Structure formats: structure tokens, C-alpha cells
Amino acid sequence: MNQLQRLSDRIISRVKINLEEFEFDTEPFVNHALDHEKMLEFYAFYGITSRHPLYFNFKNSNIAGSYFLGKCYVERSAIYKSDVRGDELKRKGDSIRSAKNLPLVEDEMISILDSLLYKTLVHSNSHNPESPELFSIRNTISAHYANIHGSTLEGCFLGPFATVDLMNLHSCIVGEFSYVQLGELFHRKIDPGTIWIKSPHFEFKYRFKNTILENFVGVNDAHQPRGMIYDFVKARxxxxxxxxxxxxxxxxxxxxxxxxxxxxxxxxxxxxxxxxxxxxxxxxxxxxxxxxxxxxxxxxxxxxxxxxxxxxxxxxxxxxxxxxxxxxxxxxxxxxxxxxxxxxxxxxxxxxxxxxxxxxxxxxxxxxxxxxxxxxxxxxxxxxxxxxxxxxxxxxxxxxxxxxxxxxxxxxxxxxxxxxxxxxxxxxxxxxxxxxxxxxxxDQNISYNIIQPYRTGEPKGLYPSIRIKP
CATH class of the missing domain: 2.160.10.10 (Hexapeptide repeat proteins)
Known part of the structure; x- marks a missing residue:
């Protein structure tokens, strides 16, 4: 279990460096969210179909309870009961309009490095012209039931029930129950309950009153969620x-x-x-x-x-x-x-x-x-x-x-x-x-396969390094 603890510490330190300007410490969230013994109770799953590109690489990670579909490379991460969906990955020869229709030279890959995704959905519909072959999540911590939808992230913290949509974020904090679709965002802190959509042609913005938001999605000092919406989900x-x-x-x-x-x-x-x-x-x-x-x-x-x-x-x-x-x-x-x-x-x-x-x-x-x-x-x-x-x-x-x-x-x-x-x-x-x-x-004919962690010894809780490919 020592290696699993060191993995958690590594993720905390990497994210802390990226968010240092905000004096934001993710350690309380991680320590309250992750129960290393409980993580042993869950296996990871990956799906295979003849219509989705098959390649999975897991290394030095804990992927307890997670579900994977499509190409994914995970290294030194703890992806806990998350859903990493690669069914809209682009293939070799496809192109992105925003990248002047240049074709991809290889299949797109989801890469997750030094990150913790706690019950998070990752959807691979990336629109990042800077890295069309790579859908990247790096040095990021995501809280309960957040959505990472077609968004590449580096050095970010997403609060509970937050959504980032079709954009790129660098060293940002997105408050609980906020939705942002802004193209690209650098070194910003988004207040809780902010709904913000911006393009060159329009901007929509709304923010929930704190008194209302607290009843539905609030957080305690360790950024653990509470409120009516969290209770609704947890009960099921x-x-x-x-x-x-x-x-x-x-x-x-x-x-x-x-x-x-x-x-x-x-x-x-x-x-x-x-x-x-x-x-x-x-x-x-x-x-x-x-x-x-x-x-x-x-x-x-x-x-x-x-x-x-x-x-x-x-x-x-x-x-x-x-x-x-x-x-x-x-x-x-x-x-x-x-x-x-x-x-x-x-x-x-x-x-x-x-x-x-x-x-x-x-x-x-x-x-x-x-x-x-x-x-x-x-x-x-x-x-x-x-x-x-x-x-x-x-x-x-x-x-x-x-x-x-x-x-x-x-x-x-x-x-x-x-x-x-x-x-x-x-x-x-x-x-x-x-x-x-x-x-x-x-998706009518998916084969589901189980991956299990080490049960004892120094690597207890980690999953063996494994590569699955055609």
C-alpha cells in the first residue's frame, strides 16, 4: 500500500505546483476522497468492439472501478470509478476543421498522466488543434461526478459536478457545479455555480446565488460535496x-x-x-x-x-x-x-x-x-x-x-x-x-474484460503494468 500512497502524494504535489498562484491545496480533498482499502474492492473494466480502436496501456496506476472504451494510455494516475470513453476518438486520416483540415498522421490517443479522476466522466470528442493526435489530461484532480467533455486539461482542479466542455484549460480551478465552454482558459479561478459559454460571436453568462447553490451542491472545507443533488446520486x-x-x-x-x-x-x-x-x-x-x-x-x-x-x-x-x-x-x-x-x-x-x-x-x-x-x-x-x-x-x-x-x-x-x-x-x-x-x-456487442490489482505486498492497490492491443 506504500506505493499507492506515494502515487497519491505525487499527484497532490504535481497539481499543487500548477495551482500555487491560487494558494490552493488539493491534499485535503485527496485524503478525504480516497480510501485505499476500499479501492481494493473494485476491479477495472475495459470494453472491446470491432468498431472501436483497441489499445490500452496501464502503468504504475490504480484504476479501481473504472470503465475504459477505446485507445487510452494511463501512467502514474489514480482513476477511481471513472468512465473514460474513447468512442469518438479520431482515426488516422481524419482531420480537425480548426487545424486547417490537416489529416491526423496516427490514431488519436487518450493520455492521462499524474492525475486523479474521482468518479469522473471523460468523453474524448477533442477539438484541440495543437495536439490532434493526443487527447491529454495531465496533473489534474477532478472531484465527484465532474464531466471532462472533449476538453484537454493541464494542472487543473475541477470541483464536484463541474463540467468543462470542448475547450483547453491550463492551471485553472473550476468551482463546484460550474459549466464552462470558453475555447481556452489560462490561470483562472471560476466561481461555483457559474454557467459561461463564450465564442467569437456570442457570450452567455449566469451564476447561481450562493444561498440557492448551497442547498443543491455545496462543499465542506475539504471540497467534499453535500446537498440535494449529491444526496440524490449517492442514494443510488x-x-x-x-x-x-x-x-x-x-x-x-x-x-x-x-x-x-x-x-x-x-x-x-x-x-x-x-x-x-x-x-x-x-x-x-x-x-x-x-x-x-x-x-x-x-x-x-x-x-x-x-x-x-x-x-x-x-x-x-x-x-x-x-x-x-x-x-x-x-x-x-x-x-x-x-x-x-x-x-x-x-x-x-x-x-x-x-x-x-x-x-x-x-x-x-x-x-x-x-x-x-x-x-x-x-x-x-x-x-x-x-x-x-x-x-x-x-x-x-x-x-x-x-x-x-x-x-x-x-x-x-x-x-x-x-x-x-x-x-x-x-x-x-x-x-x-x-x-x-x-x-x-x-455498442450492441461489447465484450467486457476485468483487470485486477495486487492484493498484497508493496504494490498492494496498484494494478500491474499491462498493455492490451490487437
């Missing part, structure tokens, strides 16, 4: 642990064009339509998934109905809700309806990442609206929603409640809708007559 953790305790499960019957991952929880009267993707660590209970809809990693859909082509992004939570056709529910959103106080979302709505709807009465959101922030009653809709048509008319700036928007609203909406179309295509929602295959079709 054991359901996932049961999946990892057995080798074989009876598959959940779905149409031949849909995929339900073996490490997803499916309970109650759940119905799955055509071209549906239910990813690993998704949780469905009494859920109806319309044709072409998806439940991405760490999402929860409970006592809810999703019409066709709905997207539930990583960490999205939908409880007692009726969601109309072609809606998007963003990262780590918390739609917390009740049986007699349901949430109804009209067709074509965009629920911004990290939105909280926690009503004390039934809530209904009209078709084609953008939704953000904290909504508790119908009166809150006036300051936390706007029709997409009204936003499209904005040419310079707009303030609604405490949300500020500047730039061209039509470009913002167009960019968002283009991205949603790509997500639907990538996930196989548009599959028909053998055309437009996506994850819902490609």
Missing part, C-alpha cells in the same frame, strides 16, 4: 455496485436498433424505443425512451416520459417530467418534479447545462424555449426562460433576470442546434435502412 450508488459484482446479467430486451449498456441500471416499467442509446452508468426507472432518444453517462430518468430524439446529456437528471420531441437536457441539470407536481417541457426546448428546476407546483415550459438557472415556480419562468425566436432577434446584448447575453442570438441558437443534430447522428438516432449508424448500433 449501490444500484451500480451490484452490476459490478456479477459477471453475467440477463440483457434488457430492446429493439434491434437500440443499445442498453451492460453497466446501466434499468428498473420498473421502462420502455425503450428504436435507435435509443442508454450509456454505461445511466439509471432508468419507470422511464419511457422515445425513438432516437438517449440517456448518456451518469444520467437519471425516473418516472418520466421522453418523446422522440430527446438528448439527456452527461449527468442530466429527469424526475417526474414529460419531455417533448427533440428536447435537450444539458449536463448535470436537475429536473426534480414530483408525482403531483410534474414538469412539462414543450417540443424543441433547450435546457441549458446545470439548470435546476425544483418546483413547488406543476411547471409547464412552452415549445421552443431556452431555459437556465433556478426555477421553483411558474413566476420564475419570466426571468429564466426566453423563446428561441426572441433570442434570435438579439444583435448586441440582452439581460433577462441575472442572465446576460451578448452577440448574435441567431448564431448562438444555430450553433446549439447544429451540435444537437451531430449528437443525434453520432448516437445513432437517425439510423435507417443501414445508413447513419451510430453508438446505438455500434
Amino acid at each position: 450508488d449501490q444500484e451500480f455496485e451490484r452490476l459490478f459484482e456479477v459477471m453475467h446479467l440477463e440483457p434488457f430486451e430492446v429493439p434491434g436498433t437500440s443499445a442498453v449498456n451492460r453497466y446501466a441500471v434499468i428498473k420498473g416499467k421502462t420502455r425503450i424505443g428504436e435507435n435509443v442509446l442508454v450509456a454505461q452508468r445511466a439509471f432508468l426507472q419507470n422511464a419511457t425512451m422515445g425513438d432516437g432518444s438517449n440517456a448518456q453517462e451518469n444520467s437519471y430518468i425516473i418516472d418520466s416520459v421522453l418523446q422522440g430524439n430527446c438528448i439527456t446529456a452527461h449527468g442530466g437528471k429527469i424526475i417526474h417530467a414529460d419531455v417533448g420531441q427533440e428536447c435537450f437536457v444539458g449536463f448535470n441539470s436537475f429536473l426534480n418534479g414530483r408525482s403531483d407536481e410534474r414538469i412539462k417541457i414543450g417540443e424543441g426546448c433547450i435546457i441549458m447545462p446545470h439548470t435546476i428546476i425544483n418546483p413547488s407546483m406543476p411547471i409547464e415550459i412552452p415549445n421552443e424555449h431556452l431555459v437556465w438557472g433556478y426555477i421553483q415556480s411558474p413566476e420564475d419562468l419570466a426571468t429564466h426562460t426566453i423563446s428561441l425566436d426572441a433570442l434570435a432577434e438579439v444583435r448586441e446584448s440582452l439581460t433577462v433576470g441575472t442572465m446576460t447575453f451578448s452577440g448574435k442570438g441567431a448564431v448562438f441558437i444555430g450553433s446549439f442546434k447544429d451540435r444537437l443534430k451531430k449528437i443525434l447522428k453520432d448516437n445513432g438516432a437517425l439510423y435507417k435502412d443501414g445508413e447513419n449508424r451510430g453508438h446505438a448500433q455500434d
